[in-house]
Every structure is written in structure tokens, then in C-alpha cells.
Amino acid sequence: MHQLFTWISESALHLVNSMGIWGIWLGMILESACIPIPSEVIMLSGGWLIAQGSLTFMEVAVAGIFGNLLGSIIAYYIGKAGGRRLLEKYGKYILLNEHHLEQSERWFERYGESTVFFTRMLPFIRTFISLPAGIAGMKAWRFITFTALGCIPWNLALIYLGYRLGDNWGIVEQFIRPISYTICGIVVLLVLRWLVRRFRNQT
Secondary structure, eight states: OOHHHHHHHHHHHHHHHHHHHHHHHHHHOOOOOOOOHHHHHHHHHHHHHHHTSOOOOHHHHHHHHHHHHHHHHHHHHHHHIIIIHHHHHHGGGGOHHHHHHHHHHHHHHHHHHHHHHHHTTTTTTHTTTHHHHHHHOOOHOOOHHHHHHHHHHHHHHHHHHHHHHGGGHHHHHHHHHHHHHHHHHHHHHHHHHHHHHHHHHOO
């Protein structure tokens, strides 16, 4: 897993170094559309480019935030348009049924704003949260509003740290990476635990 994360991080850095502001924008679109490109690397290196005088703070912030928002909207509408139908048709193969979809709908109806807002600032989870929000049918205006509110502080903080640390911006990414590993591992364990319990209940 470490080698995979390292390769992904290096690919993200190459994207920014080769395409500049457009690499930041594209990288953040992909990261928010359920493709696990680390926003930490993208925005921290964007801050480093500001320190080098290649870009301005406003350029990096706009590219990152709007890329974030656009990618999230794409994933949301993919989930909204086809995700539910796929789960209704094939969900039984992964032990999901109509009841689980109804539960997710109730969850996003009650806690959708806080869920979307806070998970936008969590490594790994932030990449995928838009899809279940769309599948659960969270209202679009609520999703877009709280996605924007959540991604602004995350992006601005990373840009600022990258700018202040300059050539040492990688220190922050090295600190965040273990957190990403931990969150990823917890999610995998929770999913496996849930699947095992569902399988036992059906047998």
C-alpha cells in the first residue's frame, strides 16, 4: 500500500509541475470525483509555487476550490443518476438491499449538511463522500453549499502551509499520509466487519 500511495503522490506532483495552474485544477477535479489523487500533494505544491513566484495565492485558491467543487458535483450526479439503480439491481451481491438505501437516505436527510461539511476535511473519505450523497438523494443545493463550505478551509490551509514551508512542504504531506493510511484501514475494517455480520445473518 505504501508503494501505491507513493506512486499516486508522485503522479500528482508531476501533474502540478508539468501543467501548473491547470494541473492543480485538473488534479482537484479528479480527486473529488472518486479518483484517489491526494489533494494534500496538489495544494501543498501549489503553495510552494506561490513561494517561488510562479503563481499567486488567488490563482491557486480559485483553481483548487473550483476544481474541488466541480469534481464533487460530477461524482454527486453520477451517484444520483445511476448509483441507486445499480445498487437496486446488483446490491444483493454485496449484501445491500432496499432497506439500506432507505437508511442512507434518512441519514443524509438528517445529517447530510454536517456529514458533507466535515468529511470534506478528512483525508481519503473526502474523495468518496460525494457519491453516496448523490445515491442517497441529498438535495443538490444543500450538497453544493456544504461541499463548498467544507473545501474552502481545507484548501486554504494547505496552500498557506505550502507557501510558508516552501521547499519543506513535503513535511506536511508526510504527516498527513499516516492519517490517510489509518482512515483507509478503519474504513476497510468497518466494511469487512459489516459484510461478515450480514453474511452470518443470512446463513
